[in-house]
Amino acid sequence: MNPPKTVTSQRLDKFTATPEVEVVIAPNAGACFGVVRAIKLGQQAAKRGKGESVRAFGALVHNPRTIRELEQSGVKITDDPDEIRSGTVILRSHGVKQETEAEFKRRGVQIVDATCPLVKKPQRIASGLGQKGYFLILVGNAEHPEVKGVVSYFGRPDYLVTYQTEDLDKIPAHVQKVGIVAQTTIEVKVLNTIVEACRKRFSEVLVYNTICDATSVRQKEAEVLAKEADVMVVVGGKNSSNTTKLVKICKEFQPETYWVEDKTEINPLWFVNKKKIGVTGGASTPQEYVDEVGTFIAELVESEMVAFHPPASSALPEAYGTD
């Protein structure tokens, strides 16, 4: 006779511990406050906008399920500003170009600004640096919509977007006053390296650390949990770069790491003979999806589908992306 089995989760208090299996959800797993706010504003706009066009300019959040739900509630997602000529537009959490917003206003489109306050900050700083005649060094990815938005607030041509010190050679020799701003999601060590190189070269260097710690907090927690767990499950959109990074970190410390968008992708065989199952989720994954996956795994374990019917090890699936 098997001993009675229950499952524990640090975050989902509703489970109780079993001597055999523990399901642990990282404390901050799932959506950051900026994404939660954007989704809420999107839902509210959909409710108010019955009968008229409600569009989100750019994916409000990189999670296909949330986007599907928003679309079902009447919000159409588009990347084409020309499609937005009336009704309401919701601006994504990582911001839009200043001129794009101005054009929406000119067209009489009602604006719901879901830009995260932590993204507004580098926008404001860039604008101030532009007015004071500083050369802007924006540490980040030039192709990222947030970076394009921040550059538009700078409003001048004398700027460089980079995350590599070698690129500093592209700055004209006469430049002496630089202001450094960071994309919110870059790693602090990347910013520090650029700052150090700039201090050696320019006579005046203003540094604004505009990095948001939502991503780094989730990454640190994922590392700690992956070191302890026998298997890791990461919940998040396959189009989400912060979830991609979490998967990478988890795999580094726990090769048996699986990436799912929701509980339907869970394979019970992943948990056979595992004692500690770790669950985390990217900053663009609503917390309820993460909790739903944790609950589902706990129920699988409780139902004894997992631990007491181990298949031959050769039948186990490969961990996600172990190639």
Ligand code: SF4
């Ligand atoms: S990651 Fe940070 S900056 Fe980006 S939306 Fe979330 S809280 Fe805002």
